Amino acid sequence: MFNWWKRSLITIASVTAGLVLLSPPAQAAIHTVVPGETLWSISLLYETTVDNIKTLNNFELDRIHPGQKLTVPEKEIKPVLTQEKTPASTTATDQSEPTPTQTQVRYVVQSGDSLYQIGLKYDTSVETIMNANGLSTTLIHPGQVLTIPSTTITTHTQTNTASRGNTRPGNNIVEIAERYLNTPYSYGGSGPSSFDCSGFTAYVYAQVGINLPHNAASQAEKGQAVAKSDLQPGDLVFFGYYGSSTIQHVGIYSGGNKFIHASSSSGVRYNSLAQDYYFKNYKCARRL
Known part of the structure; x- marks a missing residue:
């Protein structure tokens, strides 16, 4: 009897030990x-x-x-x-994902400045400047102080791009204007579904932060005078109407003696300054 109890106790102890070892x-x-x-x-x-x-x-x-x-x-x-x-x-x-060094520049607006021109100077966008300064429009005035975000990486990019000689603001103006080729003409049209001549130029320049009046003669008072022999892409070119002495029409010079404009007969299109009508009625050009 004693041996049976001994064997039972040993069995119970072994099972208990095994359960303890297997427990989580x-x-x-x-x-x-x-x-x-x-x-x-x-x-x-x-x-x-x-x-x-x-x-x-x-x-x-x-x-x-x-x-x-x-x-x-x-x-x-x-x-x-x-x-x-x-x-x-x-x-x-x-x-x-290298992180560029962020910097901010305080810039005092000068006479003749636009957000687009300031953006080019600091290699940033009009939208970025507007967001940084809480601006709801692109209108700025001399003496206004702006915060301009900039980065060291974009500064190097600007230097390398400029060396290729293909980043003049006028090239961007022409690229924007070309997006609206074949858009129909309508008197007083200011875009983007239809344009008249000054409405077209004002709309295109507004895309780069430059505000122009919706009137060809008034636009001819903006910027600097440019000789016909010195025209560059993006310059505004102005015309009279069948020998009139006043300015009645405006377009954007695109290079190669051509310009893009909103024609009253066929909408936004290209024409040549050498064509008889435009050659005889050419008045002046302005660079903004």
Whole structure:
């Protein structure tokens, strides 16, 4: 009888010890999910299984998101794993997404300035300047102080581009004007569905922050006078009407002795300054 009780006690002790060894750890830790992690990578980090993490957190799907708190088995994270993860992520960011040095310049508006011209000077856009200064229109006045955002990277880009000799503001004006080729003419039209001549030039220049009156003769008073032999793309060219002494029509010089304008007979189109009508009625040109 004594031997039977002895064997029973030994059996019970063995089973109890086995249950203790197989029992999951009672303590748990909280892990905050970071971008790029998956349940599988987290399970490797804590030397457990995906199923175990899912069981601890009472969910069935494998989807997790950054910032999510997960219950994981308590375990000290090995320093080697941490070192391999963090520097690799930092290095990849540094190489693929360099951060330019941001600077701000205080600029006092001078007579004749426009947001477009200021943007060219500091290699930024009209929209960026407007946002930085809380402007709702492109109108500015002499003496006004503007904050101009700029970066060292865009400054280098400007230098390299300028060396190619193909970034004069007038080239941009012509490119914008060309977008509206074949747009119909309508008297008083100011775009973008239809234009008259001065409405067309005013609309195009407004895209680069230069405001012009909706009148050809008034536009001829803006900017600087340019000799016909010195015309450059983007200059405004003005015409009379069948020998009239007053200015009645305006277009944008595009180079090659051609200009783009809103013709009353055929809408926005190209014509040549050498054509008889425009040759005889040419009055002057202005550069803004």
